[in-house]
Amino acid sequence: MSKKPLILITNDDSISAPGIRTLIEVMSEIGEVVVVAPDSPQSAMGHAITINNTLHLNKISADDATIAEYSCSGTPVDCVKMAVNEILKQKPDLCVSGINHGSNSSINVIYSGTMSAAVEAGIEGIPAIGFSLLDYNWNADFSQIKPFVKKIAQEVLKNGLPDGTVLNVNFPKLKTDEIKGIKICRQAKAMWQEKFDKRVTPFGKEYYWLTGEFINQDKGEDTDEWALANDYISIVPVQFDLTAHHAIQTLNTWEL
Amino acid sequence: MSKKPLILITNDDSISAPGIRTLIEVMSEIGEVVVVAPDSPQSAMGHAITINNTLHLNKISADDATIAEYSCSGTPVDCVKMAVNEILKQKPDLCVSGINHGSNSSINVIYSGTMSAAVEAGIEGIPAIGFSLLDYNWNADFSQIKPFVKKIAQEVLKNGLPDGTVLNVNFPKLKTDEIKGIKICRQAKAMWQEKFDKRVTPFGKEYYWLTGEFINQDKGEDTDEWALANDYISIVPVQFDLTAHHAIQTLNTWEL
Numbered sequence: 407m408s409k410k411p412l413i414l415i416t417n418d419d420s421i422s423a424p425g426i427r428t429l430i431e432v433m434s435e436i437g438e439v440v441v442v443a444p445d446s447p448q449s450a451m452g453h454a455i456t457i458n459n460t461l462h463l464n465k466i467s468a469d470d471a472t473i474a475e476y477s478c479s480g481t482p483v484d485c486v487k488m489a490v491n492e493i494l495k496q497k498p499d500l501c502v503s504g505i506n507h508g509s510n511s512s513i514n515v516i517y518s519g520t521m522s523a524a525v526e527a528g529i530e531g532i533p534a535i536g537f538s539l540l541d542y543n544w545n546a547d548f549s550q551i552k553p554f555v556k557k558i559a560q561e562v563l564k565n566g567l568p569d570g571t572v573l574n575v576n577f578p579k580l581k582t583d584e585i586k587g588i589k590i591c592r593q594a595k596a597m598w599q600e601k602f603d604k605r606v607t608p609f610g611k612e613y614y615w616l617t618g619e620f621i622n623q624d625k626g627e628d629t630d631e632w633a634l635a636n637d638y639i640s641i642v643p644v645q646f647d648l649t650a651h652h653a654i655q656t657l658n659t660w661e662l
Numbered sequence: 663m664s665k666k667p668l669i670l671i672t673n674d675d676s677i678s679a680p681g682i683r684t685l686i687e688v689m690s691e692i693g694e695v696v697v698v699a700p701d702s703p704q705s706a707m708g709h710a711i712t713i714n715n716t717l718h719l720n721k722i723s724a725d726d727a728t729i730a731e732y733s734c735s736g737t738p739v740d741c742v743k744m745a746v747n748e749i750l751k752q753k754p755d756l757c758v759s760g761i762n763h764g765s766n767s768s769i770n771v772i773y774s775g776t777m778s779a780a781v782e783a784g785i786e787g788i789p790a791i792g793f794s795l796l797d798y799n800w801n802a803d804f805s806q807i808k809p810f811v812k813k814i815a816q817e818v819l820k821n822g823l824p825d826g827t828v829l830n831v832n833f834p835k836l837k838t839d840e841i842k843g844i845k846i847c848r849q850a851k852a853m854w855q856e857k858f859d860k861r862v863t864p865f866g867k868e869y870y871w872l873t874g875e876f877i878n879q880d881k882g883e884d885t886d887e888w889a890l891a892n893d894y895i896s897i898v899p900v901q902f903d904l905t906a907h908h909a910i911q912t913l914n915t916w917e918l
Contacts, residue, residue: 450713
């Protein structure tokens with residue numbers, strides 16, 4: 407029997423989130439697992455890294471535990487860098503991030519700590535997947551999607567991923583047998599319409615909470631939003647070459 | 663004479679950084695300027711937004727000042743959202759971010775608060791440019807690049823930008839007459855090789871500083887790294903549709 411693949415697990419909801427527990431459970435069935443995740447919630451941290459502050463790392467599993475778990479004071483991207491450079495003796499065969507409590511479809515990918523951890527792994531040459539469930543509740547039912555999480559991870563381990571890409575996987579909030587299947591999609595063109603909730607401190611000073619409404623401007627049936635709204639799991643291949651190659655020709659006509 | 667364009671200025675090095683002062687000076691020559699920038703350094707914050715904490719906004723310019731300036735407790739992306747939704751009465755004609763103290767070429771675009779602010783403006787439909795100078799010093803000489811900053815901003819105001827793109831502009835650390843010109847480029851394929859500097863607190867606990875070495879794996883002469891190394895200003899059109907469109911066909915051959 408061949409050696410088990412080494413799987414790095416992280417997330418942005420923190421090491422104590424139920425979503426990462428489900429991911430650990432599923433990945434333990436197919437590989438040797440190491441967990442390095444933030445010690446506090448890091449949602450919406452995007453691709454932030456910690457350069458103006460110190461980083462702390464704590465092993466939180468017992469020395470004889472079957473799964474090594476570490477908490478890190480940094481962002482999800484810091485966790486991946488720390489795992490690869492300070493903890494793991496070899497490059498992992500797969501990095502999985504999540505399962506996020508809430509959607510990372512469409513433009514959310516750009517704000518998402520979950521996906522940024524996966525992207526960071528991709529930059530370091532590690533096949534990577536971010537998983538998210540469309541349920542923001544802390545007690546969301548992650549058990550329904552376990553068979554799909556396992557299948558997708560196994561396919562990535564078997565096939566690898568196209569160069570320079572990672573996967574953004576989002577699950578509709580449905581029971582296992584209500585899910586119609588998996589669609590490979592493009593990121594829907596959408597945005598958040600912000601609403602700042604202005605309040606006043608007990609000391610008379612104004613402050614704000616950032617809230618907003620998700621606006622999908624994209625009616626395409628090949629998008630992640632369409633797939634999710636129609637009871638499919640969406641998989642978007644995400645790249646970290648941000649060059650708008652199609653725009654280069656246009657810009658070359660400018661008088662610069 | 664037509665109305666002056668409305669220009670929103672932000673950055674990630676904070677409102678007190680010399681780089682943003684140069685940008686304010688140049689933009690005041692071509693438009694009506696409003697500044698909304700972080701109240702403390704936010705380098706490497708990527709596309710982080712503040713959702714688990716409150717946001718504070720302070721007007722720091724006098725009521726009769728010609729330029730309205732606000733400091734915000736959040737990230738560069740928060741600053742753009744706050745400006746568009748809470749401060750400005752109309753959508754700006756242009757958003758400029760920077761001038762960053764240090765490079766945002768190649769993969770740095772993904773970690774950059776400067777560029778994430780520009781990308782956020784782009785998502786909101788505002789033509790946007792991130793400017794960076796390859797000099798990390800607080801006292802870098804920004805005066806050398808002023809004519810180019812002005813010219814590029816004027817071109818964007820004149821032509822607009824291709825749909826779904828913003829510009830990532832990097833300047834070599836050279837005198838004005840040493841700069842050979844401007845190249846439209848693609849993002850070089852490169853990465854950071856991390857080195858964690860492990861230290862011990864006065865109380866005996868280990869902690870880390872994230873450091874690293876920039877590794878350019880890309881020998882292409884159409885990249886931003888090549889342009890900068892050869893005394894050109896690099897302009898990369900950056901997109902926020904992260905879909906790896908070329909990978910969709912491959913993934914559709916999988917047994918999912």
